[in-house]
Amino acid sequence: MKAAGVLDNRNVLGLLFLLPAAALLLVFLTYPLGLGVWLGFTDAKIGRDGIWIGLENYEFLWGDPVFRLSVFNTFFYTLIASVFKFGLGLWLALLLNEHLPFKGFIRAIVLLPFIVPTVLSAIAFWWIYDTQFSIVSWLLTRMGWIHSNINFLGSPNPARVSTIVANVWRGVPFVAICLLAGLQTIAPSLYEAAAIDGATGWQRFRHITLPLLSPIIAVVMTFSVLFTFTDFQLIWVLTRGGPINATHLMATLSYQRAIPGGALGEGAAIATSMIPFLLAAILFSYFGLQRRKWQQGGRD
Amino acid sequence: MxxxxxxxxxxxxxxxxxxxxxxxxxxxxxxxxxxxxxxxxxxxxxxxxxxxxxxxxxxxxxxxxxxxxxxxxxxxxxxxxxxxxxxxxxxxxxxxxxxxxxxxxxxxxxxxxxxxxxxxxxxxxxxxxxxxxxxxxxxxxxxxxxxxxxxxxxxxxxxxxxxxxxxxxxxxxxxxxxxxxxxxxxxxxxxxxxxxxxxxxxxxxxxxxxxxxxxxxxxxxxxxxxxxxxxxFIGSPAMNFLPGRLAEGGAVVLDNGGRIGVASTAAKPGQAVTVGVRPESLEIAADGLLAEIVVVEPTGADTQIYCTLAGRDVNVVSRERHGFAPGQGIRLRVAPHKALLFDADSGARIR
Structure with missing residues (x-):
């Protein structure tokens, strides 16, 4: 009877239900994050516990041209890839929202790049970008556009473009499907009302579609930016950060320094220095693009 | 405009x-x-x-x-x-x-x-x-x-x-x-x-x-x-419909043998017809057709009386207040010019 009495208490019961989720978060999220941040302030190496060295890792990284290049690369990669993912994703979503034959089938196909494991698609791109066996080079040669194979991953700028293309290919379905879901929540009668009000196709897009889609665009693009900023698998499979560190992102550099390089403390410091940028992106979308006044119910 | x-x-x-x-x-x-x-x-x-x-x-x-x-x-x-x-x-x-x-x-x-x-x-x-x-x-x-x-x-x-x-x-x-x-x-x-x-x-x-x-x-x-x-479709409560056959002498004979007098019409004697009567056109009269009351609904301004006549549901709206009870018999009459005739097959009005 007594135990039942304790369990009847709403607060006790609530805590009890919270416990598994809280435990999972603490063990698998908070602990590794805290450990990572702490490691960044030590000179830990693989096989040797570090001692507290304060900001020494960060001071070193500040003067490290490779780290600086990786920050630039990360921003460049994220910015260009996100712009293209948004543009292509929105375009695809608008297309799929029209009355197409085999609509369900086409939508399923669009999702394909998203469901293939990243490493697999990265290996496929590795072959597409191969210096000798690239299908792109082969095709362009056949069409007579080029006379020697393209060195996709062998020199800095082509490698940057190639990795961005692969990332966009992989990221577009997520954006497209989310935006498509958003488009389908817009009542068709709004477009009809706008058509009667005299809006052209472009004006309907500009005055109805875009504003009504903007909350979903904000959420989707925040996620897309976060995913891109922290991208690792694709780069690691395609270029390992090369050539001459031209495609090294902060995530790949952090891994390279920490695990193969053994400098756990320094790697952790690189990873930790991504946090402010990610927080900034989240805060930007939270404050800048949060729910508009018109979305809130009730009276003022 | x-x-x-x-x-x-x-x-x-x-x-x-x-x-x-x-x-x-x-x-x-x-x-x-x-x-x-x-x-x-x-x-x-x-x-x-x-x-x-x-x-x-x-x-x-x-x-x-x-x-x-x-x-x-x-x-x-x-x-x-x-x-x-x-x-x-x-x-x-x-x-x-x-x-x-x-x-x-x-x-x-x-x-x-x-x-x-x-x-x-x-x-x-x-x-x-x-x-x-x-x-x-x-x-x-x-x-x-x-x-x-x-x-x-x-x-x-x-x-x-x-x-x-x-x-x-x-x-x-x-x-x-x-x-x-x-x-x-x-x-x-x-x-x-x-x-x-x-x-x-x-x-x-x-x-x-x-x-x-x-x-x-x-x-x-x-x-x-x-x-x-x-x-x-038009009118609430809806018009009552009673099937029957046009007899000689300007009357429709209902299924139960009751007769409803109708105005002169283009229909031929013996033709199957449907008689349409608005609920407010049915009068309660001693010489009318016998119907049985099912439900009485007083709304204040008028009273709706649901009854069965010749096996059909019939709705009467009366402006007077009556002391009717369910199960009771009631006699209903309709003025000939208020009884509309429709062709039983096509549903078209016969004037």
Whole structure:
């Protein structure tokens, strides 16, 4: 009877239900994050516990041209890839929202790049970008556009473009499907009302579609930016950060320094220095693009 | 303002025909209600007039202009949608101003017309609110305001009151009607509610299964329906129908042998007919036909008596107060000119 009495208490019961989720978060999220941040302030190496060295890792990284290049690369990669993912994703979503034959089938196909494991698609791109066996080079040669194979991953700028293309290919379905879901929540009668009000196709897009889609665009693009900023698998499979560190992102550099390089403390410091940028992106979308006044119910 | 002429309008969605040749003439300044059960094609017809559905077969004229291939925005019409279709991200003011803004009108003119419409509809205090912050009735008014500011040739209403509660519906009915009396803009109004049709229309178009059953003023349809469908659809409580056979001497013999005297008619003796009698045309009289009372419903102003006569449900509306009880017998009579005859097979009226 007594135990039942304790369990009847709403607060006790609530805590009890919270416990598994809280435990999972603490063990698998908070602990590794805290450990990572702490490691960044030590000179830990693989096989040797570090001692507290304060900001020494960060001071070193500040003067490290490779780290600086990786920050630039990360921003460049994220910015260009996100712009293209948004543009292509929105375009695809608008297309799929029209009355197409085999609509369900086409939508399923669009999702394909998203469901293939990243490493697999990265290996496929590795072959597409191969210096000798690239299908792109082969095709362009056949069409007579080029006379020697393209060195996709062998020199800095082509490698940057190639990795961005692969990332966009992989990221577009997520954006497209989310935006498509958003488009389908817009009542068709709004477009009809706008058509009667005299809006052209472009004006309907500009005055109805875009504003009504903007909350979903904000959420989707925040996620897309976060995913891109922290991208690792694709780069690691395609270029390992090369050539001459031209495609090294902060995530790949952090891994390279920490695990193969053994400098756990320094790697952790690189990873930790991504946090402010990610927080900034989240805060930007939270404050800048949060729910508009018109979305809130009730009276003022 | 303009007249609207529909001639030979046909429409199919895929292999399913929904309109089978509709002809309607709507005069300048008239308030016409398209009424019919759901699926009769009335909304499709309205959307074709608006240009939201293609018109491939037949001809739609607004004024003297054939508009079959004219896009909605160039038809000079305004439409009020069932779900209002207000732009949720725009204030009431911006909603009403949208069409004029697109047309590139001067800000001063836009302001003046929006304020004018807001005053007419009592929306002055709500101009800076978003649709979310308005009640159903207010949203309905904004939707009408958006139509009014454009000062169009024709107003189109697509079941505009069906999302409102019963009380508000009655109130908005009167408001729309008053608005029409003030603006005198040709209006086409679609509803499935025959009371709305009766109370609002100058002219009712009764539709059923893609065809026009009858066109006429409300009371003409009530008193002089062209067929069984119109007779049964218009009027609440509905008209009573009793099957029988026309006998010599101007009377219909019912299934149970009872006789109802009818006015002179084109029907031949021996022909199978249906007699239609409005509930208020049935009088309680000692020399009438015997019916059995099932339920008595006093509403205060009058009393509805449900009974069975010759195996049929019959509804009587009496202005007097009676002490009837269920199971009791009652004798009903109808004046010959109040008994309407319909062909039992085709349902067409026999005059």
């Amino acid at each position: 303009a007249s609207v002429t529909l001639s030979g309008i046909r429409k199919s969605f895929g292999a399913t025909p929904v309109l089978h040749g509709v002809d309607v003439q709507i005069d300048d300044g008239e308030f016409v209600v398209l009424v019919g059960p759901s699926g009769c094609g009335k909304s499709t017809l309205l959307r074709m007039i608006a240009g939201l559905e293609e018109t491939l077969d037949g001809e739609i004229r607004i004024g003297d202009r054939v508009v079959n291939r004219v896009p909605p925005k160039a038809r000079d019409i305004a439409m009020v949608f069932q779900n209002y279709a207000l732009y949720p991200h725009m204030t009431v003011r911006a909603n009403m101003a949208f069409s004029m803004r697109l047309a590139g009108r001067a800000a001063a003119e836009i302001d003046a017309r929006v304020n004018d419409a807001a005053r007419i509809l009592g929306l002055d205090d709500y101009l800076d609110r978003f649709p979310r912050q308005l009640s159903g009735g207010q949203r309905q008014r904004v939707a009408m305001g958006r139509a009014i500011v454009r000062d169009p040739q024709v107003f189109l209403f697509d079941e505009p009151l069906s999302n409102l509660d019963a009380k508000l519906r009655v109130q908005m009915r009167t408001e729309i009607r008053a608005l029409h009396q003030r603006l005198r803009t040709t209006s086409i109004y679609v509803t499935h509610d025959q009371i709305e049709a009766m109370t609002m229309a100058d002219k009712i178009v009764v539709m059923n299964a893609g065809r026009v059953e009858q066109i006429g003023a409300p009371l003409v349809l009530y008193d002089d329906p062209a067929n069984l469908f119109v007779a049964g």
